[in-house]
Amino acid sequence: MLKELLKNYHVILASGSPRRHQFLKDLDIPFIVEHKSVKEEYPDDLKGSEITDYLAKLKAEIFLRKLKDREILITSDTIVWHNEKALNKPETTSEAFKMLETLSGTTHEVISSVTFSTNRSQKTVNSTTKVTFKDLCKDEIDFYIKNYHPLDKAGAYGIQEWIGLIGITHVEGSYFNVVGLPTHLVYENLKEICQS
Numbered sequence: 001m002l003k004e005l006l007k008n009y010h011v012i013l014a015s016g017s018p019r020r021h022q023f024l025k026d027l028d029i030p031f032i033v034e035h036k037s038v039k040e041e042y043p044d045d046l047k048g049s050e051i052t053d054y055l056a057k058l059k060a061e062i063f064l065r066k067l068k069d070r071e072i073l074i075t076s077d078t079i080v081w082h083n084e085k086a087l088n089k090p091e092t093t094s095e096a097f098k099m100l101e102t103l104s105g106t107t108h109e110v111i112s113s114v115t116f117s118t119n120r121s122q123k124t125v126n127s128t129t130k131v132t133f134k135d136l137c138k139d140e141i142d143f144y145i146k147n148y149h150p151l152d153k154a155g156a157y158g159i160q161e162w163i164g165l166i167g168i169t170h171v172e173g174s175y176f177n178v179v180g181l182p183t184h185l186v187y188e189n190l191k192e193i194c195q196s
Contacts, residue, residue: 020181023180048128099156128177130170131170140166
């Protein structure tokens with residue numbers, strides 16, 4: 001359906017995430033990938049979705065002057081928000097262990113923002129999903145870190161991987177948001193752009 005609506009548009013996904021690439025393919029959206037690294041820094045006073053909104057817009061800035069008519073740029077950011085703190089991607093396996101230990105036996109929020117930019121307008125939307133983990137033992141955390149390489153994931157885990165299968169007891173909100181993209185919002189907003 002979107003493919004037909006987007007036939008006169010060029011969708012640019014500014015993300016290196018293979019999960020986000022797959023989501024756009026699954027939505028049957030024709031797109032190209034143009035990924036440019038951005039230092040993901042944000043003001044200290046931002047909280048929750050303010051952080052992901054800020055970073056999704058920041059990732060768009062480098063492209064804005066070059067956007068042509070009928071080009072739609074999609075940028076996105078995801079964080080794990082727990083105890084009033086953002087858990088981004090861990091830099092080491094010991095940091096990953098500490099993150100998972102913190103999430104064990106608790107409920108946290110996964111927040112994703114998506115910015116849609118054209119040469120005429122920009123809109124940012126976000127989605128929050130609550131995720132509850134059972135009490136994870138040290139051996140389970142160690143096994144996951146050794147076998148599933150969680151360093152490229154916010155909060156040090158992928159819900160679709162082994163740790164999610166054995167450890168997550170409750171999800172409130174969009175599952176796909178936790179994987180890395182609120183696909184329902186991507187669909188609705190692309191539709192809106194095409195029909196406006």
